[in-house]
Amino acid sequence: MNYIKSTLLSALLVGSVSAGYAQKDAAAAKPAIKVVEGTVVSTSPDIAKPISTKHQVTINGKVINYTATVGYLQLASEDGKPKANIFFTAYTRDGVKDISKRPITYTFNGGPGSSSVWLHMGVMGPKRVVMSEKGDQLAPPYSYVDNEYSWLDKTDLVFIDPVTTGYSRAVTGEKDKQFHGYEEDIASMGDAIRLFSNTYERWASPKYLAGESYGTTRAAGLSSYLQDRYKFYLNGVVLISSILNMQTARFDIGNDLPYPLFLPTYTATAWYHKKLSPELQQNLRKTLDEVEAFADNEYSTALMKGSDLTEVEYNNIVDKLSRYTGLSKEYVRQTDLRIDIHKFDKELRRSEGLTVGRLDSRFTGRDYNDVGVRPEFDPSNDGTISGPYSAALNHYVRSELKYKNDLPYEILGGRVQPWNYSNVQNKYLNVGESLRQAMSKNPYLKVWVLCGYYDLATPYYAAEYTFNHMGLRPEQKKNVHFTYYESGHMMYIHKPTLVQVKKDADKMYDNIATQTTPNTPTASVQ
Incomplete structure (x- = not known):
């Protein structure tokens, strides 16, 4: 039974x-x-x-x-x-x-x-x-x-x-x-x-x-x-x-909901690792208020429009996503404005040969090489608490x-x-x-x-x-x-x-x- x-x-x-x-x-x-x-x-x-x-x-x-x-x-x-x-x-x-x-x-x-x-x-x-x-x-x-x-x-x-x-x-x-x-x-x-x-x-x-x-x-x-x-x-x-x-946490094709909901945490992570512009590094809570407003309004609207975005609108979203995540504009374009969590973990500090943690993005790890699209392991789990x-x-x-x-x-x-x-x-x-x-x-x-x-x-x-x-x-x-x-x-x-x-x-x-x-x-x- x-x-x-x-x-x-x-x-x-x-x-x-x-x-x-x-x-x-x-x-x-x-x-x-x-x-x-x-x-x-x-x-x-x-x-x-x-x-x-x-x-x-x-x-x-x-x-x-x-x-x-x-x-x-x-x-x-x-x-x-x-x-x-x-x-x-x-x-x-x-x-x-x-x-x-x-x-x-x-x-x-x-x-x-x-x-x-x-x-x-x-x-x-x-x-x-x-x-x-x-x-x-x-x-x-x-x-x-x-x-x-x-x-x-x-x-x-x-x-x-x-x-x-x-x-x-x-x-x-x-x-x-x-x-x-x-x-x-x-x-x-x-x-x-x-x-x-x-x-x-x-x-x-x-x-x-x-x-x-x-x-x-x-x-x-x-x-x-x-x-x-x-x-x-x-x-x-x-x-x-x-x-x-x-x-809210499934990065499936056709499900755009996670992208604006994860964005403030991407920003907090970039803030912790000092990857934001000086004015955004001053106060975490103030910066998050700004990012949340963007996520609720311009960003969510842009994702809803999809391919109907004008070139000017698209470029504006690229600029702001790059500013709020610490990622390059070129990389944001490659994601088509949709930044996956695992790719973010690999990309934020790629130039330094480091990945950031999923469970706790304050922590960093080092993979076998720096060419992958996602980390080999979570440095905030296998490398910290287990x-x-x-x-x-x-x-x-x-x-x-x-x-x-x-x-x-x-x-x-x-x-x-x-x-x-x-x-x-x-x-x-x-x-x-x-x-x-x-x-x-x-x-x-x-x-x-x-x-x-x-x-x-x-x-x-x-x-x-x-x-x-x-x-x-x-x-x-x-x-x-x-x-x-x-x-x-x-x-x-x-x-x-x-x-x-x-x-x-x-x-x-x-x-x-x-x-x-x-x-x-x-x-x-x-």
């Missing part, structure tokens, strides 16, 4: 395990495990208590005592047949007398195909990976420290890894692909959240979702799914590096959380491909409508959107466009709050941004906690 067509029944918590099985095919391997007194005696799933350990961390000058719990939520069909084991790491503050007043935030990253390690050990959890002030990786072996900017003082945290990421897997005999798609993922992750809430009695708590990148797509979908399927209403949704409408985060997580769960599992912890990979978008076949996925519906049915629901100026994966102006085209009513728009940072996709690797994000998170939780009445529509009086 396909997972999405079955209703999940119960949460079976599978704890400290060692997946000692012969792995003939890594891509098809399933975590078949059984633990008896700490020893693997079989290769079939078993129920065991999760592992809990006691810790403390100092946040905002206060010592926070907390319990870390790691283990599995087992998804099953209504007849009790196991389908998948979902790995989670939960942090709950000790000494809370009434958990109905204690917020809980369910957290995940994106990909699709990413574990939750980035938000877990980058910004929200009680430990964080040590990076430079800018966000450069340091020399291996890597390390992590107590995270004095953790959100744990404001909310309990549950980090969830979707199937085939982290330690999460389909059980033996079940196919991975039944979880690898937009609707399939929403159903399995939604039920994992429901099951955790059942098991740990958190239905009465203020509830939040926090996602990054495709995790924002997931969060928007979940806001509607949880509400409609289980009447599971949320207090807040946190969208970090948001992408809700895939059309190694430190992988080392930190794998050491941390074993040494401090006392959790043993010999499965490879899938940090970020392609085991989920191809991702099934059959629900939007022949069109672009746009979950903005799911979020709008959730906000319409729940007038208390708040949305916080965090954007990095140097994020070329999910540009801030594309996020603004999406929310401006969701059809939000005035009272709903009041429930949406944007914040901006001079950093990239994983904005928190930049230390000043990490500090500011913590301050902004504190404000969000405090403001929602004091909310007593929703924003409601008012009728006009004639």
